[in-house]
Amino acid sequence: MNGVKKGWFTPLISGLLVGVLIAVVFFVNFKQLNSANNSKLGANESAAEKTYVPPGKLDTYYLFASGGHSGNVFVYGVPSMRRIRTIPVFTPESAAGYGWTTESKKMLGKFTWGDLHHVAISETKGEYDGRTLFATDIQNNRAAAIDLKTFKTVDILGPIANLNGPHCAAFVTPNSEYIFLPTRFSAPIGHEYADVSQFKEKYKGVMGAVQYDFNKKKLHLAWEVMLPPWSYDLSDAGKKSSDGWGVMSTYNTEEANTTLEVGASQNDRDYLVIFNWKGIEKEVAKGSYSVINGAKMFDPVKTPGYVFLVPVAKSPHGVDVTPDGKYYISSGKLSPTATIYDWEKTFKAIKNKDFQGEAKGLPVIKYESVRHKEVEVGLGPLHTQFDGRGNAYTTLFIDSAITKFNIKTGKVIDKIPVQYSPGHAAAAEGDSVSPDGNYLVALNKLSKDSYLSVGPSHPESLQLIDISGEKMKMLYSAPADPEPHYAQMVKADKIKTIEVYPKDTKRPNSVWKEKDAHIVRHGNKVDVYGIAVRSHFVFDAKSKTPDVVHVNQGDKVTFYITNIDLDEDITHGLGITSYNENMEIQPGETNSFEFTADQSGVFPLACTNFCSALHQEMTGYLLVKPK
Ligand SMILES: [Cu+2]
Secondary structure (H helix, E strand, O other): OHHHHHHHHHHHHHHHHHHHHHHHHHHHHHHHHHOOOOOOOOOHHHHHHHHOOOOOOOOOEEEEEEOEOOOEEEEEEEOOOEEEEEEEOOOOEHHHOEOOOHHHHHHHOOOOOOOEEEEEEEEEOOEEEEEEEEEEEOOOOEEEEEEOOOOEEEEEEOOOOOOOOOOOOOEEOOOOOOEEEEOOOOEEHHHOOOOHHHHHHHEEEEEEEEEEEOOOOEEEEEEEEEEOOOEEEEEEEOOHHHOOEEEEEEEOOOOOOOOHHHHOOOOOEEEEEEEEHHHHHHHHHHOOOEEEOOEEEEOOOOOOOOEEEEEEEOOEEEEEEOOOOOEEEEEEOOOOEEEEEEHHHHHHHHHOOOEEEEEOOEEEEOHHHHEEEEEEOOOOEEEEEEOOOOEEEEEEOOOOEEEEEEOOOOOEEEEEEOOOOEEEEEEEOOOOOOOOOOEEEEEEOOOOOOOOOOOOOOOEEEEEEEOOOOOOEEEEEEEEOOOOOOEEEEEHHHOOOOOOOOOOOOOOOOOOOHHHOEEEEEOOEEEEEEEEEOOEEEOOOOOOOOOEEEEEOOOEEEEEEEEOOOOOOOOEEEEEOOOOEEEEEOOOOEEEEEEEOOOOEEEEEEOOOOOOOOHHHOEEEEEEEOO
């Protein structure tokens, strides 16, 4: 009996053990597949502690993330990964009345969308200075400046002449002298008609150098550089010992003009374009340019000595200058290695004319002369960030991972999975001369099954990684609207926002006292100079119905409204029913919109930004008398 019992019992125990083991294995796999939050089991608590920002406490970083084809910038707090603001830039946004106010309409022009790809914080001595955020629109060839005192777009330049898809922009130089906009698409310069069969002869690439006047808050095009008909992808400015230089990646050196998926992947090597922007600036000042569509166009073939090519693995995306300015790192999307290039060796090779020939009239520097190390990073390397301790972090699109390696030795130190397909990554102060080395955010193109289902299309994701130790640790995963493309992370104490707009009584069209609100009529033009204050509007102080505006059908009506509540966060809005008009007026701000009163009748108007207990009562009427 004992034997039988034993014989029966043993398989039962073994079976249970196997069952438990299988369950554990499946559970572990399930966890790993469905939650990349934890690269190690049991890391939950520490990750939670590291990202938890209790009520009443503030995050230590701002993350400015490009909103891709949303046309906007999304602002997150790090480490909580809470989204704290959407800044409308290239796309109307009704919450802010952006796209309806006179000023924002003027900035947007005829465009109602944009593809906002790269953001860049202004720099002083290579450090993020927290003054301004720049962004570019790859779709409609524009550049924008966002004032970080108010988090508002203050200028849009463009469409900029001769540019076609400034993808890699914006990257600023160490003292914000320039924002470079190299373009992804080649096309005939000046929108001249030429069939794609004439691609090699008539099509050109162009890089635009844009400047920003910090006092006038205005962008302007300084000059452009004519380039071969290739696709220019990312760029970065030199720093410290390499200041004055820039580098950009280029693909389709095959000059394919159709079916690029195949055509642009033929050559083993493409190029990095190395350019001496301080030299070009001097040449342009001397008059070495031709004017094309109003732009000063510098031709590096006609004026040699400023633009050079360096071979790189095929179809490169990122190219990034190390914080010390000594190296630049790039890789081919279709190659598993990243190359670390040496700036000093590059300058020496240029000086010694250590060239292996030329392409389209531009000298090609010998690869072996400028290479520092090749690193086996993994599949699909796209973009590299830094920790300030001599390490680099490269996103791997195909592997869905990030590889950490030492810049000096080229030795791979660690690799962490992300969910899934990271494009760029942003380290804390990561593009500056002194990265903080504590956080890295992976900007993932896919998030399959990471969040509650929202239908066939899944959210993208931002994953916060702790890079303070030898090994990387996944801390948090936040869903994101399409498409997180590029981001920069800046210390929160560098951003000095204002509490209210200053009470500027000289500001055009502003009214600061309720009794001064008035309406001016000239023929069919009606200008309303009103105020918004908790919790009412005054458009005409002398009227018995101060919150009612009477106009005649067909009148051209402008509302100038000043928010005279000079308290932080007391924002008002003004929307007119059925008239498709809305604006936000922040404390101390004056905003306006204008329209033709083509519909007759009674149109209630109201405050559109919740402002007080009597917000619902903050209303009035637009009365349009029929013709
Ligand atoms: Cu209000």
